[in-house]
Amino acid sequence: MYKILKKQKIGQGIYELRIEAKHIVKYAKPGNFIILRKNETGERAPFTIANLDNKSITILFNVVGKTTADLAKLKKGDSIKDVAGPLGNPSEIGEFGTVCIVSGGTGCASAYLLSKALKEKRNKVINILGAKSKDQIIWEDKFSNISDRLIVCTDDGSKGMHCLVTKPLEKLLKKQYFNRVIAIGPPVMMKEVARLTYQRARTFVHLAPIMVDGIGMCGGCRVKVGNETKFACVDGPEFDAHEVDFDSIIYRNSRYFDEEQESHEKHHGSCITKAATKKKTPVKQKSKKTISKKKAANKKDIASRKKKKTINKKPVKKKTARKTKK
């Protein structure tokens, strides 16, 4: 049993939980995640480590399904049955130069520890935070302490820029060179970032697909990266953005949507919004519509995308995925 040391509501439907987990902190690094199971009947759910100290880890989540709704009900002093980790590979931290970290929704949680570590390595860190509205912006104060430049965007314009996170990125890309761009958030957002930075900046994304064990056993979190099948839990979660097949990630994340909605309705009596599958960090339901409208408006973009698609297609066709062992 792992004790909850702190619980705080930090925004509309967004909660912070600090959990005592001494065994995890020894090797925990930015980019790692944990898997927790609230109680005997709960599911194994992955969460990125948002912050850590010498005896506890902090996770952030948005209430999107039954598991997160259950977690939101916990109080300080309650305990969680199982916490395993640190899982996944830590993010690469080096002296890169100028790094732009684009994050949306609870993806900002993973971005914080990463920004901090990069800052300590004397990188110039530019953070772009996205949220639906001003009361869903995550840790703005913490980011402002470490960030060389902080840009906040909201979907409804209630704070900062009234746009998606990709707009300021697009502007910045025209003006300056980034040694590295890291995008953490909903797959649609990461896909758009990857498109913008293609052939402009080395870009990495953090993937959080549906997973069960988190130790490479079930293959549920498999993603297509380059020509290979990778397991996000043991090969990731950080991948080269320009190699990732986002489309399959987007539809694979909806695999258990019907079952999850049923379970959530049964237990909490309310309907969860589509596009929000329970296990991932994505919160910001930047609807596909707005993006596609934008794209439609920009004919050049479409043309360039088509070109890219044809470029990308060739190698994909040649080889099939992951070689079977033995």
Place this chain on the structure above:
Amino acid sequence: MRIPMPIRKEKERILDFKEVNIGYSLNEAVAEASRCLQCKNPECIEGCPIGVDIPGFIKCIKNKNIKGAAQIIRKMNNLLGVCGRVCPQERLCEEKCILAKKGEAVAIGHLARFTSDNEDNIFILPNKIPKNQKQKKAKRLHKNAAIVGSGPSGLACAADLAGMGYDVTVYEALHEPGGVLRYGIPEFRLPKKIVNDEIEKIRKMGVGFLVNHVIGKTFTIDDLQKEYDAVFIGTGAGLPNLPSIQGEHLNGVITANEFLTRINLMKAYSPDYDTPVKKAKQVIVVGGGNTAVDSARAAKRLGSDVTIVYRRSFAEMPARMEEIKHAKEEGINFIFLTQPTRIIGRKKVQGIELIQMMLEGQDSSGRMKPVPIENTEFEMGCNQVIFAIGQGPNPMMAKTTKISHRMDKSIVVDSKLRTSKTRVFAGGDIIGGDATVIRAIRDGKIAALHIDEMLREK
């Protein structure tokens, strides 16, 4: 004639996940035990990878001394209840039985199962309660050992070392100990109560279990080396193979590992548990091993129409005979000499394209080699494809530790199961085992002997 195992009716059992076999009654067990010829040179013992005194325990059952029978088996095997249920006896002890040459072998597996089910059942031992032989507690040796992985090899090693007097701690990555017995083998074949009971017995021997500890991530092997006098790695096979064909990323394509983990470990079949599992209408399971048959039968119990597709013929199926028989009774279709070539669908699985195969010569495993027959492709509609086409050793150790390993990430060991790291041993599927519980147990036991030998020398 062999006494048939009483089983539940097909119609009833495909509606739930409860065990299919009911188990012998005392009379049935005694009758079956009486068939044993008590050979002078029993070959069945040779057939058992861990050399259980089979005629000895059968004799005890014949004399209605169940406790005695249990003691004989437990001397060699701490997972008695498990082995009576999951061992492929027809290819081990029962194959060697002298009666098998003329007719039907003694049902050694069923008798072992009977023993484990009734060893503590006082009602069935009238007037014959054996003297309460108090197990001598081994003298504590004040040396400790860490076991990585709580599957069959880890549990066997832990139990033996604890019996010798060592302080043993077992590290498990998942939230419950048992390894493949927990996440792999379904309830209807191996009730989790049996696993819990066996683990509880090992716990009572003084073995500590630490769950949610992913060795390689939470702590490293080097950390364990510093803290313990010996380390045993039994992390098993945990990397599911995928066929590398078009469409394997579609929704509805799932590895047997994921499907069975959701069902067995997370109990997704029960509405009380949160983990979801897809209940598809038409399910195709690809593979011919126990994992394939388990997945097919689990899918059947979720209400699906299930077909098993296997690239070799019936004779080459590695699955346990009894399970294949049960699967057939439950209405699972089999298509032999067929292999998938592509999965059809947009986002979701809509069908599968298969090709017919023929058997030619031998492959590296000594089995007939399946070769596709050109232009024999055909399509079948389905909503879910479960791949149960084998798995590789768990790569976690090879990736996180400097330890000598092969291309497939299996760990290299010598004849004493020592790895390239000092005081670190390994066994079971992680050293490239053959995926049976009993051989993993044997490795665990052999490792325990050599760990003891090493620690006594020191």
